[in-house]
Amino acid sequence: xxxxxxxxxxxxxxxxxxxxxxxxxxxxxxxxxxxxxxxxxxxxxxxxxxxxxxxxxxxxxxxxxxxxxxxxxxxxxxxxxxxxxxxxxxxxxxxxxxxxxxxxxxxxxxxxxxxxxxxxxxxxxxxxxxxxxxxxxxxxxxxxxxxxxxxxxxxxxxxxxxxxxxxxxxxxxxxxxxxxxxxxxxxxxxxxxxxxxxxxxxxxxxxxxxxxxxxxxxxxxxxxxxxxxxxxxxxxxxxxxxxxxxxxxxxxxxxxxxxxxxxxxxxxxxxxxxxxxxxxxxxxxxxxxxxxxxxxxxxxxxxxxxxxxxxxxxxxxxxxxxxxxxxxxxxxxxxxxxxxxxxxxxxxxxxxxxxxxxxxxxxxxxxxxxxxxxxxxxxxxxxxxxxxxxxxxxxxxxxxxxxxxxxxxxxxxxxxxxxxxxxxxxxxxxxxxxxxxxxxxxxxxxxxxxxxxxxxxxxxxxxxxxxxxxxxxxxxxxxxxxxxxxxxxxxxxxxxxxxxxxxxxxxxxxxxxxxxxxxxxxxxx
Numbered sequence: 001x002x003x004x005x006x007x008x009x010x011x012x013x014x015x016x017x018x019x020x021x022x023x024x025x026x027x028x029x030x031x032x033x034x035x036x037x038x039x040x041x042x043x044x045x046x047x048x049x050x051x052x053x054x055x056x057x058x059x060x061x062x063x064x065x066x067x068x069x070x071x072x073x074x075x076x077x078x079x080x081x082x083x084x085x086x087x088x089x090x091x092x093x094x095x096x097x098x099x100x101x102x103x104x105x106x107x108x109x110x111x112x113x114x115x116x117x118x119x120x121x122x123x124x125x126x127x128x129x130x131x132x133x134x135x136x137x138x139x140x141x142x143x144x145x146x147x148x149x150x151x152x153x154x155x156x157x158x159x160x161x162x163x164x165x166x167x168x169x170x171x172x173x174x175x176x177x178x179x180x181x182x183x184x185x186x187x188x189x190x191x192x193x194x195x196x197x198x199x200x201x202x203x204x205x206x207x208x209x210x211x212x213x214x215x216x217x218x219x220x221x222x223x224x225x226x227x228x229x230x231x232x233x234x235x236x237x238x239x240x241x242x243x244x245x246x247x248x249x250x251x252x253x254x255x256x257x258x259x260x261x262x263x264x265x266x267x268x269x270x271x272x273x274x275x276x277x278x279x280x281x282x283x284x285x286x287x288x289x290x291x292x293x294x295x296x297x298x299x300x301x302x303x304x305x306x307x308x309x310x311x312x313x314x315x316x317x318x319x320x321x322x323x324x325x326x327x328x329x330x331x332x333x334x335x336x337x338x339x340x341x342x343x344x345x346x347x348x349x350x351x352x353x354x355x356x357x358x359x360x361x362x363x364x365x366x367x368x369x370x371x372x373x374x375x376x377x378x379x380x381x382x383x384x385x386x387x388x389x390x391x392x393x394x395x396x397x398x399x400x401x402x403x404x405x406x407x408x409x410x411x412x413x414x415x416x417x418x419x420x421x422x423x424x425x426x427x428x429x430x431x432x433x434x435x436x437x438x439x440x441x442x443x444x445x446x447x448x449x450x451x452x453x454x455x456x457x458x459x460x461x462x463x464x465x466x467x468x469x470x471x472x473x474x475x476x477x478x479x480x481x482x483x484x485x486x487x488x489x490x491x492x493x494x495x496x497x498x499x500x501x502x503x504x505x506x507x508x509x510x511x512x513x514x515x516x517x518x519x520x521x522x523x524x525x
Contacts, residue, residue: 039063065143068344074104074144075332079343083145084334087345097152098159099180100125101213101245102144108132109139109147111163112326113243113300115182116212121393123175126386127243127300129163132170136160155179166382168469184247185221186210188413198229200413205235206434211255214247214304219254226258226286236434237287239308240296242322242426246303249331253279256311258286259293259318264354266311269331271349292437293318294430297370298380302326303351310353310370319443321376321430324455327368329359375445377454378429382465388423 043063047054061078068078079087099118100111111129114120131139134150151159160174187196188208200208207229211218229237246252249269256266260281269277287293295318297309306325312318329351335344351359353370361368372378380388415428415435429446436444448454 073347075330076347077145077345079345081340081342084343096155096179097177098175102148104144105130107141109142109144112245112302115180116186118180119175119178123173125163125173126165126389128166131161131163133162153177165386168472182213182215184212184215184218185225186212198225199232200431204435204438205233206238206431207234208238208240210240211244213244214251214255218251222255222258234291236292236438238294238296238430238434241301241305241308242296242298243300244305246305246328249304252304252307256308257281257283259312260315261285264315267307268352269349270352273348292434294433295320296426296430297322297325299323299326302328306359306370307351310359313370313373314354319376319433320370320373321378321433321446322372322426323377323379324371325369327359327361371451372447374451375449376429376433376447377451378426378447379454379458380426391423
């Protein structure tokens with residue numbers, strides 16, 4: 001009998017546990033649907049009761065964009081079918097527009113970098129420029145997708161926009177759009193055959209590669225150039241990723257793989273969904289340890305460019321010269337939406353360097369990106385950067401002796417010539433580092449030490465400059481207001497008084513009609 005009672009009690013207990021589990025599971029499952037009820041109800045009320053007829057698909061899109069925008073992540077976007085097509089063209093390295101990488105910054109559109117040889121590059125657009133108007137319309141709170149839509153267009157058409165440079169100067173620029181074909185591996189000069197020459201100093205065997213971004217063609221182009229440099233007797237290599245906005249993770253991995261032995265960690269990717277993804281080098285290094293490498297980076301080096309710089313630094317495979325990188329260490333995944341409605345480009349993970357350092361810069365970050373090596377910090381002020389980029393632009397592609405001589409017979413560029421003629425102290429420092437390593441076997445000091453302190457000091461200087469610019473702008477607005485008040489005509493005595501927007505409801509004139517009011521009045525702030 002006791003056995004029977006125990007059995008029945010066990011069955012009851014199991015049934016109770018099962019019911020609790022089902023209830024808990026249903027509550028968890030039903031909760032998202034209850035949350036969606038609010039969205040469905042609001043949509044229904046607006047579609048059926050709003051004073052003007054609404055487009056249901058536009059309302060749906062606005063709801064989607066509202067969810068995405070609330071994340072405050074400029075790298076997470078809802079891509080319409082048209083946006084997706086443009087995005088795919090850019091990844092493939094060919095599209096039509098002004099040729100600039102942009103992001104969102106304090107409610108405006110910012111130029112991360114103009115692409116070399118692009119219409120934006122030739123028109124004088126600078127890295128760090130803030131676009132404040134496009135075709136006369138303010139960009140304040142304009143979505144990034146809308147801004148890109150306005151800047152891109154058919155080749156041969158013009159677009160006019162106003163930028164605010166880092167020094168506070170505003171400039172209206174008209175750019176003729178063109179077909180943008182991105183050559184991701186470039187040199188500092190072209191030979192008479194118009195091909196890039198990559199030897200800075202043929203006598204010492206110091207080569208230079210400028211990586212503008214990581215697209216579908218990067219590894220293939222890089223391997224071809226490295227083969228040529230090997231035949232030319234390369235003994236040291238400078239890789240320039242300044243102003244490189246990044247690109248494809250797999251392309252970055254394969255480029256880094258050219259420098260590291262199999263099994264060396266390149267980067268790890270961590271997110272909430274799924275286990276950590278570790279990307280290691282897979283093939284024997286194309287560039288052996290006997291070739292010293294210098295990587296040039298700056299605050300416009302982002303994403304995949306930071307993986308290259310950080311991986312080589314952590315494995316002591318390269319000296320990093322320049323300034324701290326941008327800090328865009330997030331991974332975006334494209335999720336295609338059903339019914340051809342577009343896609344969601346969503347941040348789903350962060351990059352971590354072999355040392356464990358998080359690349360991405362959060363609002364509270366004290367460290368981010370990749371720091372220059374100790375004794376190799378070479379910062380540029382906004383004015384120095386503008387002058388350097390302008391000199392490059394003026395020369396288009398810099399040539400020795402105007403390209404009249406055979407490149408093999410030209411005099412090598414010295415650090416002093418680079419500083420004086422090219423206005424590029426960072427490249428001069430990189431060349432000094434390569435020369436010193438070849439001559440002594442050790443990296444010389446070519447810049448400042450105590451990188452963290454230098455980064456903080458530079459950020460403080462930049463903030464002080466920005467505050468000064470804002471104060472000057474505010475003073476200019478005050479002067480304009482004073483001029484308007486001084487020159488404006490006084491209102492005539494018999495002029496009708498303006499309506500008082502703060503009058504109480506009981507002072508409102510009667511309309512002679514019944515009005516249904518279904519709102520809760522709130523006190524004025």
